[in-house]
Amino acid sequence: MQLKLTGDHQPCVKVRNEKSQMKLANREVRPVKDIIEPAKTVASKASVQAALNELQARGVDSSPVTDQRGELLGAMSKNEMNRKVGGMGHDPKTELVETHMKKNNPYCFEDQTIAEAAQIMLDANVAEAPVVTREKLVVGTTSLEAIAQEIQLEIGHVLFIEIVGYSKLLITEQNELLSYRERALAEFEIALSDVVRETWQFRSAEMQGKLVRLPTGDGMALVFRNSPEAPAQCALGLSKTLKAHPELSVRMGIHSGPVNEVADVNARPNITGAGINVAQRVMDCGDAGHILVSKRVADDLEQYRQWRSHLHDLGECEVKHGLRVHVVNLYTDELGNPNVPEKLRQAKETRSGNMPKEFLRAR
DSSP states (O other): OOOOOOGGGHHHHHHHHHHHHHHHHHHHHSBGGGGOBOOOOEETTSBHHHHHHHHHHHTOSEEEEEOTTOBEEEEEEHHHHIIIIITTTOOTTTSBHHHHOBOSOOOEETTSBHHHHHHHHHHHTOSEEEEEOTTOBEEEEEEHHHHHHHTTOEEEEEEEEEESSGGGSOHHHHHHTHHHHHHHHHHHHHHHHHHHHHOHHHHHHHHTTOEEEEEOSSEEEEEESSOTTHHHHHHHHHHHHGGGOTTOOEEEEEEEEEEEEEEOTTSOEEEESHHHHHHHHHHHTOOTTOEEEEHHHHHHHTTSHHHHTTEEEEEEEEOGGGOEEEEEEEOOSSSSOOSOOHHHHHHHHHHHTTOOHHHHHHO
8 A cells, every 4th residue: 555656657756746846946935924813812801601612603623812002921731631630629701811821932023934933833743823013002913724725735534553561561471472463463464454445535536546544553544535435434444343353452533634755765755744643542442343533524424424423522631741732533433433432531630620510511
């Protein structure tokens, strides 16, 4: 399933690379203010309750916080307010946003280049950021997706798969089970290949050169570049096939985001970018059997009626380095894992331990 470039394709690749280089050069000089979207902010003097209601009405999980002049002071999110206000027993109707907002959040100056803005967001592991003047007055927002579209980076639809358990074994146990591990991984790849061969969408993606498989040690990442449905269909198909392989317990994460095709040290095609990284973080929130998708993917799938009854919102999940991702559980009556992931269940119990009842109703 590796993406291969034949001699016949080389001229097309050369032209595409020349166009990409022109776009990349353009990115080096164009200011980020050229690609900003209007910004909606939360007032620092608003109550937490009012701010949460506003986020709910907008259908978002977070927002920049500004003062009366429009100066950026920080950022707030539903999850942070839940922990800092409700979790500590404060009244959200009287507590002000400025007291509990997150300061030192990433932002971009409007006169910085698109490349600089992209690097700021990548370094901070965020998908979007407010754009401000040198006086820190908010003028809009930008995102990695907007930058990807501007420089024509591809949006990859990523399925990240991991065999659960091996990373938790002691080194000695891993050595003793090495041969079994190799056999299991071989069977895993055979099962996955069967799923790909049996499904038209995957055969089509492979024939068109729109599918790349990346080994990850205890699993793999599949990057589809033809349809946001493809990784979800693959995950369900793989879950069905693996019922015949009870010795293999896997968890899966799906996300759509910017990807960039590069060559590895052996000149073989490889894929990097935020699309891969976020898919792995989404997967990290799950347990054995889970198929978790990012909020962005869930929003895309909900446009198709056949997916709606299989998507179950779980809210935000904290992953490594304190980062948070909004995840949705994908399962059917027979496939996937309908249980709340252990990581999310424990976090929910911690938050709701001493949370006021009216605050719980407000969420």
